[in-house]
Amino acid sequence: MKAFQLEDTCGIGGLMLRCNLEKPEPGPDEVLIRVRAASLNFRDYIVAHGQYPVGVKPCVIPLSDGAGDVVEIGISVTTVKVGDRVAGCFFPDWVSGPLTQEIFQRSLGGPLDGMLAEYVVLPQRAVIPFPEHLSYQEAATLPNAGVTAWHALVKAGRIRAGQTVLLLGTGGVSLFALQFAKLHSAIVIQTSSSDEKLERARAMGADYLINYENTPEWDEEVMKLTDGRGVDIVVEVGGAQTLERSLRAARFGGMVTLIGLMAGFGKIDPLPLILRSIRMYGINVGSADMFRAMNLAIATSGLHPVITRTFPFDHANYAYAYQFNQTEDHFGKTVITV
Ligand SMILES: NC(=O)c1ccc[n+]([C@@H]2O[C@H](COP(=O)([O-])OP(=O)(O)OC[C@H]3O[C@@H](n4cnc5c(N)ncnc54)[C@H](OP(=O)(O)O)[C@@H]3O)[C@@H](O)[C@H]2O)c1
Incomplete structure:
Protein backbone atom coordinates (compact mmCIF):
# COMPACT_ATOMS: atom_id res chain seq x y z
CA MET A 1 0.00 0.00 0.00
CA LEU A 142 -13.52 15.57 13.54
CA PRO A 143 -11.17 13.40 15.65
CA ASN A 144 -8.88 16.14 16.97
CA ALA A 145 -10.23 19.67 16.35
CA GLY A 146 -13.90 18.69 16.55
CA VAL A 147 -13.64 16.53 19.66
CA THR A 148 -11.38 19.11 21.37
CA ALA A 149 -13.89 21.92 20.83
CA TRP A 150 -16.74 19.66 21.98
CA HIS A 151 -14.80 18.64 25.10
CA ALA A 152 -14.03 22.28 25.93
CA LEU A 153 -17.48 23.79 25.46
CA VAL A 154 -19.89 20.96 26.10
CA LYS A 155 -18.23 18.36 28.34
CA ALA A 156 -16.01 20.62 30.46
CA GLY A 157 -17.75 23.99 29.95
CA ARG A 158 -21.33 22.60 30.19
CA ILE A 159 -22.41 25.40 27.91
CA ARG A 160 -25.99 26.59 28.24
CA ALA A 161 -28.30 28.72 26.11
CA GLY A 162 -27.75 32.42 26.64
CA GLN A 163 -24.19 32.08 27.96
CA THR A 164 -21.38 34.06 26.33
CA VAL A 165 -18.21 32.44 24.99
CA LEU A 166 -14.97 33.98 23.78
CA LEU A 167 -13.22 32.28 20.85
CA LEU A 168 -9.68 33.20 19.81
CA GLY A 169 -8.76 33.18 16.12
CA THR A 170 -10.43 31.33 13.28
CA GLY A 171 -8.48 28.07 13.20
CA GLY A 172 -9.93 24.57 13.15
CA VAL A 173 -10.70 24.30 16.89
CA SER A 174 -12.20 27.79 17.20
CA LEU A 175 -14.52 27.36 14.21
CA PHE A 176 -15.82 24.06 15.58
CA ALA A 177 -16.31 25.88 18.89
CA LEU A 178 -18.25 28.61 17.08
CA GLN A 179 -20.54 26.02 15.51
CA PHE A 180 -21.08 24.12 18.79
CA ALA A 181 -21.70 27.37 20.70
CA LYS A 182 -24.40 28.39 18.20
CA LEU A 183 -25.92 24.88 18.38
CA HIS A 184 -26.39 25.57 22.10
CA SER A 185 -27.84 29.07 21.49
CA ALA A 186 -24.87 30.75 23.14
CA ILE A 187 -23.57 34.25 22.36
CA VAL A 188 -20.18 34.26 20.64
CA ILE A 189 -17.45 36.88 20.80
CA GLN A 190 -14.96 35.98 18.06
CA THR A 191 -11.46 37.38 17.62
CA SER A 192 -9.21 37.22 14.56
CA SER A 193 -6.25 39.02 13.02
CA SER A 194 -8.31 39.54 9.85
CA ASP A 195 -11.49 41.56 9.23
CA GLU A 196 -12.31 39.34 6.29
CA LYS A 197 -12.18 36.22 8.46
CA LEU A 198 -14.28 37.98 11.10
CA GLU A 199 -16.96 38.60 8.48
CA ARG A 200 -16.89 34.92 7.58
CA ALA A 201 -17.28 34.10 11.29
CA ARG A 202 -20.23 36.52 11.43
CA ALA A 203 -21.84 34.64 8.55
CA MET A 204 -21.49 31.49 10.68
CA GLY A 205 -23.30 33.15 13.58
CA ALA A 206 -20.63 34.99 15.60
CA ASP A 207 -22.39 37.82 17.45
CA TYR A 208 -19.49 40.18 18.25
CA LEU A 209 -16.21 40.55 16.38
CA ILE A 210 -12.83 41.83 17.57
CA ASN A 211 -9.72 42.20 15.42
CA TYR A 212 -6.95 41.37 17.92
CA GLU A 213 -4.31 43.08 15.78
CA ASN A 214 -6.18 46.39 15.68
CA THR A 215 -7.41 45.98 19.26
CA PRO A 216 -4.47 44.56 21.21
CA GLU A 217 -6.36 45.15 24.48
CA TRP A 218 -9.16 42.86 23.34
CA ASP A 219 -9.93 41.75 26.91
CA GLU A 220 -11.11 45.32 27.64
CA GLU A 221 -13.32 45.19 24.56
CA VAL A 222 -14.80 41.89 25.79
CA MET A 223 -15.57 43.57 29.12
CA LYS A 224 -17.34 46.43 27.31
CA LEU A 225 -19.36 44.00 25.20
CA THR A 226 -20.48 42.10 28.32
CA ASP A 227 -21.30 45.25 30.37
CA GLY A 228 -18.30 44.67 32.64
CA ARG A 229 -19.28 41.11 33.53
CA GLY A 230 -16.93 38.98 31.39
CA VAL A 231 -17.66 35.80 29.45
CA ASP A 232 -18.78 32.44 30.83
CA ILE A 233 -16.28 30.33 28.87
CA VAL A 234 -13.06 31.09 26.98
CA VAL A 235 -11.72 28.60 24.42
CA GLU A 236 -8.04 29.50 24.86
CA VAL A 237 -5.89 28.46 21.89
CA GLY A 238 -3.25 31.19 22.15
CA GLY A 239 -1.17 30.17 25.18
CA ALA A 240 1.13 32.44 27.13
CA GLN A 241 0.67 35.54 24.97
CA THR A 242 -3.12 35.47 25.25
CA LEU A 243 -3.85 33.63 28.52
CA GLU A 244 -3.63 36.62 30.86
CA ARG A 245 -6.07 38.58 28.71
CA SER A 246 -8.34 35.54 28.52
CA LEU A 247 -8.33 35.36 32.34
CA ARG A 248 -9.21 39.05 32.49
CA ALA A 249 -12.02 38.53 29.97
CA ALA A 250 -13.71 35.72 31.96
CA ARG A 251 -16.48 36.43 34.46
CA PHE A 252 -16.22 35.71 38.19
CA GLY A 253 -16.51 31.92 38.45
CA GLY A 254 -16.14 31.55 34.66
CA MET A 255 -14.09 28.89 32.91
CA VAL A 256 -10.98 29.16 30.73
CA THR A 257 -10.43 25.96 28.78
CA LEU A 258 -6.73 25.66 27.98
CA ILE A 259 -6.17 24.15 24.58
CA GLY A 260 -3.36 25.59 22.53
CA LEU A 261 -0.11 27.43 22.25
CA MET A 262 -0.44 29.30 18.94
CA ALA A 263 1.16 32.35 20.55
CA GLY A 264 3.89 30.41 22.37
CA PHE A 265 4.95 29.22 25.82
CA GLY A 266 5.81 31.49 28.75
CA LYS A 267 4.96 32.64 32.25
CA ILE A 268 1.62 34.09 33.26
CA ASP A 269 0.33 36.16 36.17
CA PRO A 270 -2.20 33.96 38.01
CA LEU A 271 -3.69 36.85 40.03
CA PRO A 272 -6.88 37.32 37.94
CA LEU A 273 -7.48 33.59 38.27
CA ILE A 274 -7.47 33.85 42.05
CA LEU A 275 -9.30 37.18 42.33
CA ARG A 276 -12.08 36.16 39.95
CA SER A 277 -12.28 32.55 41.15
CA ILE A 278 -11.84 31.32 37.60
CA ARG A 279 -11.70 27.63 36.76
CA MET A 280 -8.91 26.71 34.36
CA TYR A 281 -9.26 23.34 32.66
CA GLY A 282 -6.62 21.68 30.47
CA ILE A 283 -8.10 19.93 27.44
CA ASN A 284 -6.35 17.07 25.68
CA VAL A 285 -8.57 16.12 22.72
CA GLY A 286 -11.21 13.76 24.13
CA SER A 287 -12.61 10.24 24.48
CA ALA A 288 -14.59 7.99 22.13
CA ASP A 289 -17.68 8.74 24.22
CA MET A 290 -17.24 12.48 23.60
CA PHE A 291 -16.71 11.76 19.89
CA ARG A 292 -20.01 9.82 19.71
CA ALA A 293 -21.90 12.52 21.62
CA MET A 294 -20.52 15.18 19.27
CA ASN A 295 -21.49 13.09 16.23
CA LEU A 296 -25.06 12.87 17.47
CA ALA A 297 -25.24 16.66 17.71
CA ILE A 298 -23.66 17.05 14.25
CA ALA A 299 -26.07 14.52 12.72
CA THR A 300 -29.11 16.16 14.31
CA SER A 301 -28.12 19.69 13.37
CA GLY A 302 -26.76 18.95 9.89
CA LEU A 303 -23.62 20.95 10.71
CA HIS A 304 -20.73 20.86 8.19
N1 LIG B 1 -5.18 20.49 23.64
C1 LIG B 1 -5.70 19.86 22.61
O1 LIG B 1 -6.27 18.78 22.72
C2 LIG B 1 -5.60 20.48 21.25
C3 LIG B 1 -6.33 19.99 20.17
C4 LIG B 1 -6.28 20.65 18.96
C5 LIG B 1 -5.48 21.77 18.83
N2 LIG B 1 -4.77 22.19 19.91
C6 LIG B 1 -3.96 23.41 19.82
O2 LIG B 1 -4.84 24.51 19.66
C7 LIG B 1 -4.21 25.51 18.87
C8 LIG B 1 -5.11 25.84 17.70
O3 LIG B 1 -5.26 24.69 16.92
P1 LIG B 1 -6.03 24.75 15.52
O4 LIG B 1 -6.02 23.37 14.98
O5 LIG B 1 -7.30 25.44 15.67
O6 LIG B 1 -4.99 25.64 14.70
P2 LIG B 1 -5.11 26.29 13.27
O7 LIG B 1 -6.26 25.71 12.52
O8 LIG B 1 -3.78 26.23 12.67
O9 LIG B 1 -5.51 27.80 13.59
C9 LIG B 1 -4.62 28.72 13.96
C10 LIG B 1 -5.34 30.05 14.19
O10 LIG B 1 -4.98 30.53 15.46
C11 LIG B 1 -5.18 31.93 15.45
N3 LIG B 1 -4.12 32.59 16.22
C12 LIG B 1 -2.80 32.53 16.04
N4 LIG B 1 -2.19 33.35 16.92
C13 LIG B 1 -3.17 33.90 17.66
C14 LIG B 1 -3.18 34.85 18.71
N5 LIG B 1 -2.07 35.39 19.19
N6 LIG B 1 -4.37 35.18 19.24
C15 LIG B 1 -5.52 34.65 18.77
N7 LIG B 1 -5.58 33.76 17.77
C16 LIG B 1 -4.40 33.41 17.22
C17 LIG B 1 -5.17 32.39 14.01
O11 LIG B 1 -6.48 32.93 13.72
P3 LIG B 1 -6.68 34.19 12.78
O12 LIG B 1 -6.03 33.86 11.48
O13 LIG B 1 -8.15 34.35 12.68
O14 LIG B 1 -6.03 35.37 13.47
C18 LIG B 1 -4.91 31.12 13.23
O15 LIG B 1 -5.64 31.03 12.03
C19 LIG B 1 -2.82 24.94 18.51
O16 LIG B 1 -1.88 25.43 19.42
C20 LIG B 1 -3.00 23.45 18.67
O17 LIG B 1 -1.81 22.78 18.97
C21 LIG B 1 -4.79 21.57 21.09
Whole structure:
Protein backbone atom coordinates (compact mmCIF):
# COMPACT_ATOMS: atom_id res chain seq x y z
CA MET A 1 0.00 0.00 0.00
CA LYS A 2 0.94 3.65 -0.28
CA ALA A 3 1.65 5.68 2.85
CA PHE A 4 3.77 8.59 3.98
CA GLN A 5 6.37 8.04 6.67
CA LEU A 6 8.44 10.51 8.65
CA GLU A 7 11.95 9.33 7.81
CA ASP A 8 13.40 11.70 10.39
CA THR A 9 12.07 14.49 12.53
CA CYS A 10 13.76 17.40 10.73
CA GLY A 11 10.45 18.96 9.64
CA ILE A 12 8.37 18.55 6.48
CA GLY A 13 11.51 17.47 4.60
CA GLY A 14 11.38 14.19 6.52
CA LEU A 15 8.05 13.24 4.95
CA MET A 16 8.55 10.39 2.43
CA LEU A 17 6.02 8.67 0.16
CA ARG A 18 6.33 4.88 0.30
CA CYS A 19 4.55 2.85 -2.39
CA ASN A 20 5.12 -0.75 -1.32
CA LEU A 21 4.43 -0.96 2.39
CA GLU A 22 2.66 -4.08 3.58
CA LYS A 23 -1.09 -3.70 3.93
CA PRO A 24 -1.92 -4.25 7.64
CA GLU A 25 -4.17 -7.15 8.67
CA PRO A 26 -6.79 -6.90 11.41
CA GLY A 27 -6.55 -9.10 14.53
CA PRO A 28 -9.67 -10.55 16.21
CA ASP A 29 -10.68 -7.25 17.86
CA GLU A 30 -9.50 -4.98 15.04
CA VAL A 31 -10.90 -3.19 12.01
CA LEU A 32 -9.21 -2.60 8.65
CA ILE A 33 -10.08 0.83 7.23
CA ARG A 34 -9.51 2.01 3.66
CA VAL A 35 -8.66 5.64 4.43
CA ARG A 36 -10.33 8.22 2.14
CA ALA A 37 -9.23 11.47 3.76
CA ALA A 38 -6.95 12.76 6.52
CA SER A 39 -6.59 16.17 8.11
CA LEU A 40 -3.80 18.23 9.65
CA ASN A 41 -3.40 19.78 13.09
CA PHE A 42 -0.74 21.98 14.67
CA ARG A 43 0.32 18.88 16.57
CA ASP A 44 1.49 17.30 13.30
CA TYR A 45 4.05 20.10 12.96
CA ILE A 46 5.35 19.29 16.47
CA VAL A 47 5.54 15.61 15.55
CA ALA A 48 7.38 16.38 12.29
CA HIS A 49 9.95 18.34 14.32
CA GLY A 50 10.42 15.59 16.91
CA GLN A 51 9.05 17.77 19.72
CA TYR A 52 6.06 15.65 20.68
CA PRO A 53 6.18 15.21 24.50
CA VAL A 54 5.82 11.41 24.54
CA GLY A 55 8.11 10.81 21.57
CA VAL A 56 7.56 9.75 17.98
CA LYS A 57 7.80 6.19 16.63
CA PRO A 58 10.69 5.81 14.13
CA CYS A 59 9.39 6.08 10.53
CA VAL A 60 5.91 6.77 11.85
CA ILE A 61 2.97 7.15 9.47
CA PRO A 62 1.84 10.65 10.50
CA LEU A 63 -1.52 12.38 11.11
CA SER A 64 -3.93 11.50 13.89
CA ASP A 65 -7.09 12.34 11.96
CA GLY A 66 -8.68 10.41 9.15
CA ALA A 67 -11.86 8.82 7.85
CA GLY A 68 -12.69 6.02 5.44
CA ASP A 69 -14.53 2.74 4.86
CA VAL A 70 -14.45 -0.43 6.92
CA VAL A 71 -13.18 -3.11 4.51
CA GLU A 72 -12.48 -6.02 6.89
CA ILE A 73 -13.23 -6.86 10.51
CA GLY A 74 -11.78 -9.34 13.03
CA ILE A 75 -13.97 -12.18 14.36
CA SER A 76 -14.72 -10.44 17.69
CA VAL A 77 -15.78 -7.12 16.17
CA THR A 78 -19.43 -6.24 16.84
CA THR A 79 -19.56 -2.43 16.82
CA VAL A 80 -19.00 -1.82 13.08
CA LYS A 81 -19.44 -3.82 9.89
CA VAL A 82 -17.85 -3.90 6.43
CA GLY A 83 -19.03 -0.89 4.42
CA ASP A 84 -19.49 1.45 7.41
CA ARG A 85 -18.05 4.95 6.99
CA VAL A 86 -15.89 5.62 10.03
CA ALA A 87 -13.26 7.87 11.59
CA GLY A 88 -10.48 6.91 14.00
CA CYS A 89 -9.95 8.18 17.57
CA PHE A 90 -6.92 10.35 18.40
CA PHE A 91 -6.30 8.30 21.59
CA PRO A 92 -7.25 4.73 20.58
CA ASP A 93 -7.42 3.58 24.24
CA TRP A 94 -9.59 6.44 25.58
CA VAL A 95 -13.14 5.16 25.53
CA SER A 96 -14.67 7.08 28.45
CA GLY A 97 -13.89 8.60 31.86
CA PRO A 98 -10.83 10.73 32.56
CA LEU A 99 -7.56 10.78 30.62
CA THR A 100 -4.80 8.68 32.21
CA GLN A 101 -1.06 8.59 31.70
CA GLU A 102 -1.34 5.21 29.94
CA ILE A 103 -3.92 6.55 27.48
CA PHE A 104 -1.85 9.70 26.88
CA GLN A 105 1.23 7.64 25.91
CA ARG A 106 -0.56 6.17 22.89
CA SER A 107 -1.96 8.46 20.17
CA LEU A 108 -2.18 8.12 16.40
CA GLY A 109 0.35 9.78 14.11
CA GLY A 110 3.11 10.15 16.76
CA PRO A 111 3.75 7.33 19.25
CA LEU A 112 1.58 5.08 16.98
CA ASP A 113 1.15 4.96 13.21
CA GLY A 114 -1.50 7.38 11.95
CA MET A 115 -3.85 8.00 9.05
CA LEU A 116 -1.71 9.23 6.11
CA ALA A 117 -1.93 5.80 4.48
CA GLU A 118 -4.26 3.90 2.18
CA TYR A 119 -5.07 1.37 4.92
CA VAL A 120 -4.96 1.43 8.72
CA VAL A 121 -5.89 -1.10 11.37
CA LEU A 122 -7.48 0.14 14.60
CA PRO A 123 -9.04 -1.59 17.61
CA GLN A 124 -12.85 -1.54 17.36
CA ARG A 125 -13.11 0.76 20.41
CA ALA A 126 -11.30 3.48 18.39
CA VAL A 127 -13.48 3.22 15.27
CA ILE A 128 -16.42 5.63 15.22
CA PRO A 129 -19.12 5.80 12.52
CA PHE A 130 -19.62 9.40 11.41
CA PRO A 131 -22.84 11.29 10.48
CA GLU A 132 -24.30 10.33 7.10
CA HIS A 133 -24.46 13.86 5.71
CA LEU A 134 -20.68 14.35 6.00
CA SER A 135 -18.15 13.64 3.25
CA TYR A 136 -14.98 11.69 4.08
CA GLN A 137 -13.07 15.00 3.94
CA GLU A 138 -15.41 16.61 6.46
CA ALA A 139 -15.35 13.56 8.75
CA ALA A 140 -11.54 13.58 8.70
CA THR A 141 -11.59 16.92 10.54
CA LEU A 142 -13.52 15.57 13.54
CA PRO A 143 -11.17 13.40 15.65
CA ASN A 144 -8.88 16.14 16.97
CA ALA A 145 -10.23 19.67 16.35
CA GLY A 146 -13.90 18.69 16.55
CA VAL A 147 -13.64 16.53 19.66
CA THR A 148 -11.38 19.11 21.37
CA ALA A 149 -13.89 21.92 20.83
CA TRP A 150 -16.74 19.66 21.98
CA HIS A 151 -14.80 18.64 25.10
CA ALA A 152 -14.03 22.28 25.93
CA LEU A 153 -17.48 23.79 25.46
CA VAL A 154 -19.89 20.96 26.10
CA LYS A 155 -18.23 18.36 28.34
CA ALA A 156 -16.01 20.62 30.46
CA GLY A 157 -17.75 23.99 29.95
CA ARG A 158 -21.33 22.60 30.19
CA ILE A 159 -22.41 25.40 27.91
CA ARG A 160 -25.99 26.59 28.24
CA ALA A 161 -28.30 28.72 26.11
CA GLY A 162 -27.75 32.42 26.64
CA GLN A 163 -24.19 32.08 27.96
CA THR A 164 -21.38 34.06 26.33
CA VAL A 165 -18.21 32.44 24.99
CA LEU A 166 -14.97 33.98 23.78
CA LEU A 167 -13.22 32.28 20.85
CA LEU A 168 -9.68 33.20 19.81
CA GLY A 169 -8.76 33.18 16.12
CA THR A 170 -10.43 31.33 13.28
CA GLY A 171 -8.48 28.07 13.20
CA GLY A 172 -9.93 24.57 13.15
CA VAL A 173 -10.70 24.30 16.89
CA SER A 174 -12.20 27.79 17.20
CA LEU A 175 -14.52 27.36 14.21
CA PHE A 176 -15.82 24.06 15.58
CA ALA A 177 -16.31 25.88 18.89
CA LEU A 178 -18.25 28.61 17.08
CA GLN A 179 -20.54 26.02 15.51
CA PHE A 180 -21.08 24.12 18.79
CA ALA A 181 -21.70 27.37 20.70
CA LYS A 182 -24.40 28.39 18.20
CA LEU A 183 -25.92 24.88 18.38
CA HIS A 184 -26.39 25.57 22.10
CA SER A 185 -27.84 29.07 21.49
CA ALA A 186 -24.87 30.75 23.14
CA ILE A 187 -23.57 34.25 22.36
CA VAL A 188 -20.18 34.26 20.64
CA ILE A 189 -17.45 36.88 20.80
CA GLN A 190 -14.96 35.98 18.06
CA THR A 191 -11.46 37.38 17.62
CA SER A 192 -9.21 37.22 14.56
CA SER A 193 -6.25 39.02 13.02
CA SER A 194 -8.31 39.54 9.85
CA ASP A 195 -11.49 41.56 9.23
CA GLU A 196 -12.31 39.34 6.29
CA LYS A 197 -12.18 36.22 8.46
CA LEU A 198 -14.28 37.98 11.10
CA GLU A 199 -16.96 38.60 8.48
CA ARG A 200 -16.89 34.92 7.58
CA ALA A 201 -17.28 34.10 11.29
CA ARG A 202 -20.23 36.52 11.43
CA ALA A 203 -21.84 34.64 8.55
CA MET A 204 -21.49 31.49 10.68
CA GLY A 205 -23.30 33.15 13.58
CA ALA A 206 -20.63 34.99 15.60
CA ASP A 207 -22.39 37.82 17.45
CA TYR A 208 -19.49 40.18 18.25
CA LEU A 209 -16.21 40.55 16.38
CA ILE A 210 -12.83 41.83 17.57
CA ASN A 211 -9.72 42.20 15.42
CA TYR A 212 -6.95 41.37 17.92
CA GLU A 213 -4.31 43.08 15.78
CA ASN A 214 -6.18 46.39 15.68
CA THR A 215 -7.41 45.98 19.26
CA PRO A 216 -4.47 44.56 21.21
CA GLU A 217 -6.36 45.15 24.48
CA TRP A 218 -9.16 42.86 23.34
CA ASP A 219 -9.93 41.75 26.91
CA GLU A 220 -11.11 45.32 27.64
CA GLU A 221 -13.32 45.19 24.56
CA VAL A 222 -14.80 41.89 25.79
CA MET A 223 -15.57 43.57 29.12
CA LYS A 224 -17.34 46.43 27.31
CA LEU A 225 -19.36 44.00 25.20
CA THR A 226 -20.48 42.10 28.32
CA ASP A 227 -21.30 45.25 30.37
CA GLY A 228 -18.30 44.67 32.64
CA ARG A 229 -19.28 41.11 33.53
CA GLY A 230 -16.93 38.98 31.39
CA VAL A 231 -17.66 35.80 29.45
CA ASP A 232 -18.78 32.44 30.83
CA ILE A 233 -16.28 30.33 28.87
CA VAL A 234 -13.06 31.09 26.98
CA VAL A 235 -11.72 28.60 24.42
CA GLU A 236 -8.04 29.50 24.86
CA VAL A 237 -5.89 28.46 21.89
CA GLY A 238 -3.25 31.19 22.15
CA GLY A 239 -1.17 30.17 25.18
CA ALA A 240 1.13 32.44 27.13
CA GLN A 241 0.67 35.54 24.97
CA THR A 242 -3.12 35.47 25.25
CA LEU A 243 -3.85 33.63 28.52
CA GLU A 244 -3.63 36.62 30.86
CA ARG A 245 -6.07 38.58 28.71
CA SER A 246 -8.34 35.54 28.52
CA LEU A 247 -8.33 35.36 32.34
CA ARG A 248 -9.21 39.05 32.49
CA ALA A 249 -12.02 38.53 29.97
CA ALA A 250 -13.71 35.72 31.96
CA ARG A 251 -16.48 36.43 34.46
CA PHE A 252 -16.22 35.71 38.19
CA GLY A 253 -16.51 31.92 38.45
CA GLY A 254 -16.14 31.55 34.66
CA MET A 255 -14.09 28.89 32.91
CA VAL A 256 -10.98 29.16 30.73
CA THR A 257 -10.43 25.96 28.78
CA LEU A 258 -6.73 25.66 27.98
CA ILE A 259 -6.17 24.15 24.58
CA GLY A 260 -3.36 25.59 22.53
CA LEU A 261 -0.11 27.43 22.25
CA MET A 262 -0.44 29.30 18.94
CA ALA A 263 1.16 32.35 20.55
CA GLY A 264 3.89 30.41 22.37
CA PHE A 265 4.95 29.22 25.82
CA GLY A 266 5.81 31.49 28.75
CA LYS A 267 4.96 32.64 32.25
CA ILE A 268 1.62 34.09 33.26
CA ASP A 269 0.33 36.16 36.17
CA PRO A 270 -2.20 33.96 38.01
CA LEU A 271 -3.69 36.85 40.03
CA PRO A 272 -6.88 37.32 37.94
CA LEU A 273 -7.48 33.59 38.27
CA ILE A 274 -7.47 33.85 42.05
CA LEU A 275 -9.30 37.18 42.33
CA ARG A 276 -12.08 36.16 39.95
CA SER A 277 -12.28 32.55 41.15
CA ILE A 278 -11.84 31.32 37.60
CA ARG A 279 -11.70 27.63 36.76
CA MET A 280 -8.91 26.71 34.36
CA TYR A 281 -9.26 23.34 32.66
CA GLY A 282 -6.62 21.68 30.47
CA ILE A 283 -8.10 19.93 27.44
CA ASN A 284 -6.35 17.07 25.68
CA VAL A 285 -8.57 16.12 22.72
CA GLY A 286 -11.21 13.76 24.13
CA SER A 287 -12.61 10.24 24.48
CA ALA A 288 -14.59 7.99 22.13
CA ASP A 289 -17.68 8.74 24.22
CA MET A 290 -17.24 12.48 23.60
CA PHE A 291 -16.71 11.76 19.89
CA ARG A 292 -20.01 9.82 19.71
CA ALA A 293 -21.90 12.52 21.62
CA MET A 294 -20.52 15.18 19.27
CA ASN A 295 -21.49 13.09 16.23
CA LEU A 296 -25.06 12.87 17.47
CA ALA A 297 -25.24 16.66 17.71
CA ILE A 298 -23.66 17.05 14.25
CA ALA A 299 -26.07 14.52 12.72
CA THR A 300 -29.11 16.16 14.31
CA SER A 301 -28.12 19.69 13.37
CA GLY A 302 -26.76 18.95 9.89
CA LEU A 303 -23.62 20.95 10.71
CA HIS A 304 -20.73 20.86 8.19
CA PRO A 305 -17.09 21.31 9.35
CA VAL A 306 -15.22 24.20 7.71
CA ILE A 307 -12.46 23.11 5.31
CA THR A 308 -10.04 25.77 4.13
CA ARG A 309 -8.26 23.64 1.45
CA THR A 310 -8.03 20.06 0.24
CA PHE A 311 -4.87 18.55 -1.26
CA PRO A 312 -4.35 15.28 -3.19
CA PHE A 313 -2.47 12.48 -1.40
CA ASP A 314 0.71 12.75 -3.45
CA HIS A 315 0.92 16.45 -2.50
CA ALA A 316 0.78 15.88 1.25
CA ASN A 317 3.93 17.97 1.70
CA TYR A 318 2.12 20.97 0.15
CA ALA A 319 -0.72 20.43 2.63
CA TYR A 320 1.80 20.52 5.50
CA ALA A 321 3.37 23.71 4.13
CA TYR A 322 -0.05 25.34 3.68
CA GLN A 323 -1.17 24.41 7.21
CA PHE A 324 1.97 25.54 8.97
CA ASN A 325 2.74 28.70 7.01
CA GLN A 326 -0.62 30.08 8.20
CA THR A 327 -1.39 31.83 4.92
CA GLU A 328 -3.92 34.65 4.89
CA ASP A 329 -6.75 32.57 3.48
CA HIS A 330 -6.40 29.86 6.19
CA PHE A 331 -9.86 29.49 7.75
CA GLY A 332 -10.70 26.12 9.28
CA LYS A 333 -9.22 22.74 8.44
CA THR A 334 -6.62 21.53 5.92
CA VAL A 335 -7.49 18.15 4.41
CA ILE A 336 -5.69 15.53 2.30
CA THR A 337 -7.69 13.18 0.08
CA VAL A 338 -6.29 9.65 0.22
N1 LIG B 1 -5.18 20.49 23.64
C1 LIG B 1 -5.70 19.86 22.61
O1 LIG B 1 -6.27 18.78 22.72
C2 LIG B 1 -5.60 20.48 21.25
C3 LIG B 1 -6.33 19.99 20.17
C4 LIG B 1 -6.28 20.65 18.96
C5 LIG B 1 -5.48 21.77 18.83
N2 LIG B 1 -4.77 22.19 19.91
C6 LIG B 1 -3.96 23.41 19.82
O2 LIG B 1 -4.84 24.51 19.66
C7 LIG B 1 -4.21 25.51 18.87
C8 LIG B 1 -5.11 25.84 17.70
O3 LIG B 1 -5.26 24.69 16.92
P1 LIG B 1 -6.03 24.75 15.52
O4 LIG B 1 -6.02 23.37 14.98
O5 LIG B 1 -7.30 25.44 15.67
O6 LIG B 1 -4.99 25.64 14.70
P2 LIG B 1 -5.11 26.29 13.27
O7 LIG B 1 -6.26 25.71 12.52
O8 LIG B 1 -3.78 26.23 12.67
O9 LIG B 1 -5.51 27.80 13.59
C9 LIG B 1 -4.62 28.72 13.96
C10 LIG B 1 -5.34 30.05 14.19
O10 LIG B 1 -4.98 30.53 15.46
C11 LIG B 1 -5.18 31.93 15.45
N3 LIG B 1 -4.12 32.59 16.22
C12 LIG B 1 -2.80 32.53 16.04
N4 LIG B 1 -2.19 33.35 16.92
C13 LIG B 1 -3.17 33.90 17.66
C14 LIG B 1 -3.18 34.85 18.71
N5 LIG B 1 -2.07 35.39 19.19
N6 LIG B 1 -4.37 35.18 19.24
C15 LIG B 1 -5.52 34.65 18.77
N7 LIG B 1 -5.58 33.76 17.77
C16 LIG B 1 -4.40 33.41 17.22
C17 LIG B 1 -5.17 32.39 14.01
O11 LIG B 1 -6.48 32.93 13.72
P3 LIG B 1 -6.68 34.19 12.78
O12 LIG B 1 -6.03 33.86 11.48
O13 LIG B 1 -8.15 34.35 12.68
O14 LIG B 1 -6.03 35.37 13.47
C18 LIG B 1 -4.91 31.12 13.23
O15 LIG B 1 -5.64 31.03 12.03
C19 LIG B 1 -2.82 24.94 18.51
O16 LIG B 1 -1.88 25.43 19.42
C20 LIG B 1 -3.00 23.45 18.67
O17 LIG B 1 -1.81 22.78 18.97
C21 LIG B 1 -4.79 21.57 21.09
